[in-house]
Amino acid sequence: MRFELKEVSICAEKEFELIRITDPVREFVAQTGVKNGVVYVITEHTTTGIMVNESLPCVEKDIMETLDRIAPENYPYHHNHYLPTYGTIGGNAPGHLKSLLTGNHCVFPIAEGKVKLGSAADIYFCEYDGIKNRKYMIYVMGE
Numbered sequence: 852m853r854f855e856l857k858e859v860s861i862c863a864e865k866e867f868e869l870i871r872i873t874d875p876v877r878e879f880v881a882q883t884g885v886k887n888g889v890v891y892v893i894t895e896h897t898t899t900g901i902m903v904n905e906s907l908p909c910v911e912k913d914i915m916e917t918l919d920r921i922a923p924e925n926y927p928y929h930h931n932h933y934l935p936t937y938g939t940i941g942g943n944a945p946g947h948l949k950s951l952l953t954g955n956h957c958v959f960p961i962a963e964g965k966v967k968l969g970s971a972a973d974i975y976f977c978e979y980d981g982i983k984n985r986k987y988m989i990y991v992m993g994e
Contacts, residue, residue, distance in 0.1 A: 863978035888993015898946030898980035900953030906973035922948035946980035
């Protein structure tokens with residue numbers, strides 16, 4: 852059994868953005884040489900998400916607009932106050948809530964050295980809290 856972990860740095864170009872990461876995941880799985888197993892994709896941040904969906908611009912727009920309706924920027928969140936532990940104001944409640952809705956990871960089988968992903972599906976890193984340097988992990992287990 853092999854276990855391979857890669858941390859990937861990523862930075863959105865917009866404050867709220869869905870970034871396709873399917874190709875880097877597939878490339879890392881191929882590099883590991885694992886033929887049969889599983890791959891996990893996990894974000895390291897609580898105001899980002901990992902999701903799987905169809906990669907059409909209209910679907911992406913619908914997802915973003917729906918998340919904005921569910922967790923709007925201008926709502927009077929409890930998190931919008933001074934946080935002594937951070938030394939700043941917590942103004943990113945919408946990012947935490949959007950992350951909760953899309954989740955922080957996805958899991959796929961690896962068969963014959965390939966990630967088993969639906970033909971119309973793509974893996975996304977979702978940024979919900981501004982233009983920041985972020986990381987996600989790709990963890991491969993198998994033989």
